[in-house]
Amino acid sequence: MLIEWGRKLSRADGDEWPAAAWSFLCFFALLAAYYVLRPLRDEMGIQLGPDALKELFSAVFVSMVVLVPIFGWLTKRFERRQLLPWLYTFFAANLVGFNGVLLVEGHQSPWVARTFFVWVSVFNLFAISVFWSFMADLFSTKQAQRLYGFIAAGGTAGALCGPVLTASLVKPLGPNGLALVSAGLLMLCVGAIWRLRHWHATHPRLDIEDSAQQAENDEAAFQGSLFSGVIDVVRSPYLLGICGFLFAYALLSSLLYFQQAELVPKQFQNSADRTQLLAGVDLLVNVVTLLIQLGAFAPLIRLLGTRALLVAMPMASVLGFTALALWPTIGVLVVLGVVRRAGEYAISKPARETLFNVLPPVQKYRAKNVIDTLVHRTGDTSSIWLLSGLRSLGVQSQALLWLAVPICVAWLLIAWLLGGKAAAMQDQRHLHP
Incomplete structure (x- = not known):
């Protein structure tokens, strides 16, 4: 009965159901493992204080610059379905190691907190981003x-389960116990991948044309992507506009991170209480995201178009940062954080992805790869350093919040212009296909 219901829900045909079910479980376990760790990472960032954020984000950026070429080499040398079980097992072994370190040193140790913060960020970058390539x-x-809608729902379910596990288990198990919970979820993910490899061995892909196209897309994304993609971006006002959109989002997100590091410790002195709060925020973000994805995004983009969805979060941010500047309290911070993160996941990011559809195929893959990696991480790191510099000059938190309002307005203008340009380029493609 349950299997038959799953077949209908996944829309799987013939022998596809085992692959759909194992893929659902794999993505569920992967995102649950990450969302168990995310509140711990953010709590350790709060422990270190606002002044340490620039060092943390810089370390994440440097780690990415060093590891991305190594990871690219591994993906070219080994097929993803061969690489993934070993990659996830390696991450699980790291978490077992963190369990021992946390038992000995405690999660209050500055060097442990710094290492864990950077490690979780790197884990997020590599472990989750490669999942969909494996599905391809x-x-x-x-x-x-x-099948992808059903598989994505597994990830959403995991993103909801992870914060619940953290909030429920952080006090009885402690951070070291949660590291083992996350490691166990990763090994569940590894088991699902082995089952998927077995399924693939008996059900090879027959779509030669699709496989060739995927190979061409991967080649365009990896071969010469850095230099050629940077040239594409620099020469295109349209792509520079997308970079500006991302930088504004990163700058405002960094400012909220500073506010979180200042306000949360004032309200909650106990580390476990702070972790429970952050897990609760993650849960609320994921619930709101799911509701928007299921019930609102498709009708909204059909009714209002891409431009309206691109400007939605900048408009909400104008109101939100104004409210936070007037009432810098934990309640306003949580509401603004939930609205911005849920809006990014469910509205801004899907709408932003459509901006690449109007580009020529090769440029689309090269430029998108550069923007999603180099530009995005550079925006995170540079914005942290910019805000740290202003704080070191004596600019107070409330003044920074008021400074965020015109940045939101500039972000809104960029979004409006990008939406109009994308529509014009789409019309041009229809006239001259």
Whole structure:
């Protein structure tokens, strides 16, 4: 009965159901493992204080610059379905190691907090980003159109489960126990990948054309992507506009991170209480995101168009940062954080992804790869350093919050212009296909 219901829900045909079910479980376990760790990471960032954020974000950026070429080399040398079990097992072993370190040193140790913060950020970058590439190796385009919604729902369920586990278990188990919980979830993910590898061995892809196109897309994304993609971005006002959109979002997100590091310790002195708060915020963000994804995004983009969805979060941010500047309290901070993060996941990011659809295929993959990695992480790091510099000059938190309002207005203007330009380029493509 349950299997039959799952088949209908996943829209799986024939022998696809085992692959759909194992993919659902794999993505569930992966995102649950990450969201168990995320509140711990943010709590350790709060312990270190606002002044340490620039060092943490810089360390994440440097780690990315060093590891991305190594990871690219590994993906070229080994097939993703061969690489993933060992990658996730390696991360799980790291978490077992963190369990021992946390038992000995405690999570209050500055060097442990710094290492854990950077490690979780790197884990997020590599472990989650490669999952969908693995799915692309398993399924054809037609299969993906039917199955990806069901598989994505597994990730959403995991993103909801992870914060619940953290909030429930942080006091009885402590941070070291939660590291083992996350490691166990990663090993569940590894088990699902082995089952998917077995399924793929008996159900090879027959869509030669789709496989060739995927290979071409991967080649465009990796081969010469850095230099060629940077040139593409610099020469295109449209792509520079997308970079400006991302930088404004990163700058405002960094400012909220500073506010969180200042306000949360004033309200909650106990580390476990702070971790429970952050897990609760993650849970609320994921619930709101899911509701918007299921019930609002598709009708909104059909009714209002891409431009309206691009400007939605900048408009909300104008109101939110004004409110936070007037009433710098934990309640206003939480509401603004939930609205911005849920809006980014469910509205801004899907709408922003459509901006690349109007580009030529090769440029789309090269430029998108550069923007999603180099530009995005550079925006995070540079914005942290900029805000740290202003704080070191004596600019107070409330003044920074008021400074955020015109940045929100500039962000809104960029979003409006990008939406208009994308529509014009789409019309041009229809006139001259």
